[in-house]
Amino acid sequence: MKRSSVLLAIVVIVCTYFLSANVNAQTHSASKSDTLSYAKTPWEYLPYNRFKNPYKRFFLKTLEYTGYGRHIPEPEHIDTVKIGFIGPIIGSVYESTEGQEDIELKVNQRVIRWDGYQASHLASIGIKMLQGAKLAVEQANAKGGYRGKAPYKLIVRNDNGNWRSSGREVIMLAYKDSVWAILGTVDGANSHIAIRVAFKAEIPVVNTANTDPTFVETRIPWVLRGITDDRQMCYLLADFAFEKLGLKRIAALRATNRYGRMGIDELRDAATRLGHPFMVELQYEEGDTDFSDQLKRIQSMNADGVITYGNTKESTLILKQMRKMGLNQWFFGSDRMVTKEFLASVGKTGGHVAAGYPYDPSRKDAKYLQFIDNFQNRYGEAPETYAAHAYDGMNMIIAAIEKAGLNRALIRDQLVSMSHYKGVTGIKELDAVFSNRSPATLAILKDGKFEFYSRKKIFSDKFNFEN
Amino acid sequence: MYRIFIILATFISLVPQAWCQSDTTVTLAGEPYVYTKWESFTRESTHGGLINDHIFWLEADGDSLWIGTEGGLVLYENGTWKSWTEKDGLPWNVVMGIAKDPKTGDLWLALFGEGIARFSGGYFEHFTQVNSGLLNDVVYGVDIQGDNVWVATTAGISRYNQVSGEWTVFNEKYAPMKEVWTYNVDAAEDKVYFAVWGGGILEWDVATESWKVYLDPDGQMEIDLYRDDGLVHDITTAASYIDGVLWAATYFGLSRYDGRNWRGYMDHDSGLPSNFINLVAGRSKNSAYNCTDKGLGVLVDYETDTWVAYQRDTEDAKTWTAHVMVGKQEIKTVPTNLHLPNHFTTSVEFMGDDVWIGTGHGLARGIGKGYYTGLRDKSPTFGVSRSSASQNNNFRKK
Numbered sequence: 024m025k026r027s028s029v030l031l032a033i034v035v036i037v038c039t040y041f042l043s044a045n046v047n048a049q050t051h052s053a054s055k056s057d058t059l060s061y062a063k064t065p066w067e068y069l070p071y072n073r074f075k076n077p078y079k080r081f082f083l084k085t086l087e088y089t090g091y092g093r094h095i096p097e098p099e100h101i102d103t104v105k106i107g108f109i110g111p112i113i114g115s116v117y118e119s120t121e122g123q124e125d126i127e128l129k130v131n132q133r134v135i136r137w138d139g140y141q142a143s144h145l146a147s148i149g150i151k152m153l154q155g156a157k158l159a160v161e162q163a164n165a166k167g168g169y170r171g172k173a174p175y176k177l178i179v180r181n182d183n184g185n186w187r188s189s190g191r192e193v194i195m196l197a198y199k200d201s202v203w204a205i206l207g208t209v210d211g212a213n214s215h216i217a218i219r220v221a222f223k224a225e226i227p228v229v230n231t232a233n234t235d236p237t238f239v240e241t242r243i244p245w246v247l248r249g250i251t252d253d254r255q256m257c258y259l260l261a262d263f264a265f266e267k268l269g270l271k272r273i274a275a276l277r278a279t280n281r282y283g284r285m286g287i288d289e290l291r292d293a294a295t296r297l298g299h300p301f302m303v304e305l306q307y308e309e310g311d312t313d314f315s316d317q318l319k320r321i322q323s324m325n326a327d328g329v330i331t332y333g334n335t336k337e338s339t340l341i342l343k344q345m346r347k348m349g350l351n352q353w354f355f356g357s358d359r360m361v362t363k364e365f366l367a368s369v370g371k372t373g374g375h376v377a378a379g380y381p382y383d384p385s386r387k388d389a390k391y392l393q394f395i396d397n398f399q400n401r402y403g404e405a406p407e408t409y410a411a412h413a414y415d416g417m418n419m420i421i422a423a424i425e426k427a428g429l430n431r432a433l434i435r436d437q438l439v440s441m442s443h444y445k446g447v448t449g450i451k452e453l454d455a456v457f458s459n460r461s462p463a464t465l466a467i468l469k470d471g472k473f474e475f476y477s478r479k480k481i482f483s484d485k486f487n488f489e490n
Numbered sequence: 491m492y493r494i495f496i497i498l499a500t501f502i503s504l505v506p507q508a509w510c511q512s513d514t515t516v517t518l519a520g521e522p523y524v525y526t527k528w529e530s531f532t533r534e535s536t537h538g539g540l541i542n543d544h545i546f547w548l549e550a551d552g553d554s555l556w557i558g559t560e561g562g563l564v565l566y567e568n569g570t571w572k573s574w575t576e577k578d579g580l581p582w583n584v585v586m587g588i589a590k591d592p593k594t595g596d597l598w599l600a601l602f603g604e605g606i607a608r609f610s611g612g613y614f615e616h617f618t619q620v621n622s623g624l625l626n627d628v629v630y631g632v633d634i635q636g637d638n639v640w641v642a643t644t645a646g647i648s649r650y651n652q653v654s655g656e657w658t659v660f661n662e663k664y665a666p667m668k669e670v671w672t673y674n675v676d677a678a679e680d681k682v683y684f685a686v687w688g689g690g691i692l693e694w695d696v697a698t699e700s701w702k703v704y705l706d707p708d709g710q711m712e713i714d715l716y717r718d719d720g721l722v723h724d725i726t727t728a729a730s731y732i733d734g735v736l737w738a739a740t741y742f743g744l745s746r747y748d749g750r751n752w753r754g755y756m757d758h759d760s761g762l763p764s765n766f767i768n769l770v771a772g773r774s775k776n777s778a779y780n781c782t783d784k785g786l787g788v789l790v791d792y793e794t795d796t797w798v799a800y801q802r803d804t805e806d807a808k809t810w811t812a813h814v815m816v817g818k819q820e821i822k823t824v825p826t827n828l829h830l831p832n833h834f835t836t837s838v839e840f841m842g843d844d845v846w847i848g849t850g851h852g853l854a855r856g857i858g859k860g861y862y863t864g865l866r867d868k869s870p871t872f873g874v875s876r877s878s879a880s881q882n883n884n885f886r887k888k
Contacts, residue, residue, distance in 0.1 A: 025510065061712045062712070064537075066713075070708070070710045070712070070713060070715075071708070071710075071713075071715055075715065077708075077710075077713035077714060077715045078714050078716055078717045078754075079713065079714040079717075079742075079743075079756060079758070080712065080713050081711070081712050081713065081714070081723075081742060087783070089783045089784055089832075089833070089834050090783070090832060090834040090850040090851075091831065091832040091849075091850040091851035092850075094851075096833070153640070190628035190644045191603050191626075191627050191628055192628070194584070194602060194603035194628065195603070198583075198584065198603070215669075215687070215688070216628070216644050216645075216671060219644065219671065219673070219687060220602075220603075220644075221548075222626060223586070225850075236711075237688070237711055239649060240711040240712065240725075240727050241687075241688075241741065241743040242725070242742070242766060248530065258515075299795060366542055
């Protein structure tokens with residue numbers, strides 16, 4: 024009897040030992056003390072954080088370029104130092120045939136298949152980018168141009184916003200125009216196409232307008248992003264909605280396009296990981312004007328907040344139609360909603376509105392104020408986010424060329440080494456994949472204007488927001 | 491009795507740890523073939539015969555080699571070089587891919603930014619978005635399956651039937667494409683595979699004319715949750731299908747799929763020189779050649795996880811070194827005479843027992859004298875601790 028008891032005990036111990044070891048191996052979850060976090064992702068928002076440490080975490084080691092490019096000699100004679108610009112700058116077919124006086128556009132895209140191929144609904148953004156980029160080039164030339172030897176020249180190509188052309192335009196910039204680096208573009212899909220081409224052609228690309236998180240999550244070592252992305256903006260928005268305001272029932276209504284799909288991704292994941300998954304995620308087509316069907320459904324769900332991800336026009340209409348229907352809950356949106364057009368349309372009747380924003384445009388530092396003055400003098404209007412970021416991006420390119428000389432790989436090296444570049448939009452904090460991780464701000468509507476809040480300010484006791 | 495119980499319990503709990511820490515040796519299950527003799531070619535060394543050093547694609551044609559470069563099309567034949575550029579009628583100098591049609595002998599070219607071209611009877615026929623069913627002029631790859639020319643474009647897949655002249659397009663509307671940016675195509679008799687940037691691997695079944703998609707099961711860009719749960723990552727760069735096995739390259743590692751099981755390889759758990767794989771070419775179901783940004787990583791024998799990685803060990807190294815590895819564990823190094831100045835490998839092609847590699851600066855041919863597949867039956871013992879090797883190579887079969 025005793026012997027059998029001992030044997031039984033041994034069996035139990037052995038089984039317990041191996042079972043516990045196995046269970047431990049299967050369920051070891053990410054610890055809050057784990058400091059390695061890509062994109063400054065808070066522990067609460069790490070994927071699978073409560074279940075398992077991943078087999079491999081990516082994007083923690085600095086990307087390398089290991090090719091031959093650094094050995095290519097500088098050209099002996101140059102008349103100009105060309106820098107490429109690609110962005111949506113033609114808003115209609117009419118413009119594409121008539122041209123715009125102020126744009127040195129090489130219209131060598133072939134018009135194919137469908138009307139309006141060259142037109143882009145994002146032209147309003149592209150034009151602002153071009154203005155910022157041109158101002159930077161003009162200022163550099165006023166100081167003597169490239170090492171006092173030759174002027175910089177901006178080679179401008181249109182990106183039609185239809186994602187089928189940007190690749191060829193980058194190819195032309197690289198092989199026909201022989202530019203040294205490229206600034207652009209806006210749309211997430213176009214940007215992805217452009218950087219794959221840039222990788223094969225081995226040419227640096229600085230992006231200052233695409234906030235799609237996946238853009239840099241491709242390990243292309245020739246790409247730098249100078250604008251805070253949707254990850255940072257969504258994390259702040261989620262913290263604000265769920266922690267500060269204590270909301271629990273969020274409904275989403277977003278654009279079906281790639282911007283809407285990818286932009287809202289991190290917010291959806293964050294909501295789920297905090298235990299408040301979206302009640303519903305409805306969609307609309309770009310250009311829609313009537314959102315009543317979707318809003319009626321949201322109304323029936325008694326949501327205490329509505330989030331949208333899309334362009335200004337649709338976001339404005341959604342908000343106005345919500346308020347008209349008596350839906351007065353918090354309305355959250357993306358940075359593309361924070362525009363003059365939105366404010367002009369919504370006025371002081373917007374109610375509770377908040378959106379992520381990539382920087383603080385209400386800053387008062389001297390460099391930024393000087394830029395605003397210069398821009399105002401040059402174009403007769405105030406700069407907005409895309410102009411300011413493009414101005415910074417072009418200045419980074421020019422600084423890199425000045426240091427590196429005329430070699431694309433060395434220019435790339437200089438660009439990615441600017442891990443704390445001080446621009447007019449603030450300090451660029453580049454991470455291991457060369458994406459700016461400077462803190463996002465929150466734009467909150469108050470008395471018909473947007474006020475900008477840092478995370479610290481939002482969570483300080485001084486500020487309480489009505490729920 | 492209680493003492494016996496305590497002693498036994500202590501013994502049992504300590505056994506696994508002691509086993510893990512035991513200092514046993516790893517042995518090569520056999521000797522892999524190592525390419526030690528190479529012929530290296532650059533524009534300089536060939537006096538301009540190789541018109542451009544930036545190599546994008548290699549295509550064997552019997553004992554000849556077609557070479558797609560950033561500056562034109564090149565043919566290496568009987569020790570001589572012949573080239574075609576825009577001056578010779580080539581529609582565009584940047585040749586990203588080449589496929590030879592075994593039925594017609596025509597050469598199909600993927601032109602980076604200018605569609606595709608058929609090189610037949612000394613003339614180039616040019617297909618673009620304007621005059622054909624090509625979805626986009628930015629073309630990354632082309633391959634032949636039966637009468638069909640399959641084209642990987644940045645806006646999806648186009649298929650041209652050479653007999654009927656019919657074009658068919660596959661994008662997000664007509665195929666299960668999460669994204670449409672198609673990077674590479676590999677066609678076999680029964681299946682055609684596409685590496686879709688951000689969209690994993692697409693499989694076209696020739697018999698049923700249907701699609702199947704393979705994606706990273708964890709659905710996250712920033713992690714790989716489990717090693718062998720499926721495709722390593724959705725950002726795929728190349729696919730290679732041979733002996734019923736799919737090899738899939740990504741910028742995050744390599745995947746192997748035999749129709750039932752997946753196996754993932756990364757640079758921390760295998761002989762891959764880097765996770766950044768530009769191209770993979772399967773040589774058999776057990777062997778794959780990986781063109782990485784840090785050299786050529788060859789999985790010589792899948793069953794024993796035996797690798798040979800060809801790299802320049804330092805920036806100043808005059809020649810490349812072959813590293814013989816089991817899993818991540820280096821067993822020995824073998825010098826080679828390969829002397830290209832950079833090991834950013836972009837392309838690989840087999841020619842009988844020889845292997846050709848293209849890089850960002852030059853081309854090389856590994857002479858396969860006495861080449862054999864798999865491992866040679868010889869098992870020298872090397873002093874590598876079992877514990878460290880086993881951590882990296884749990885999958886290895888003895």
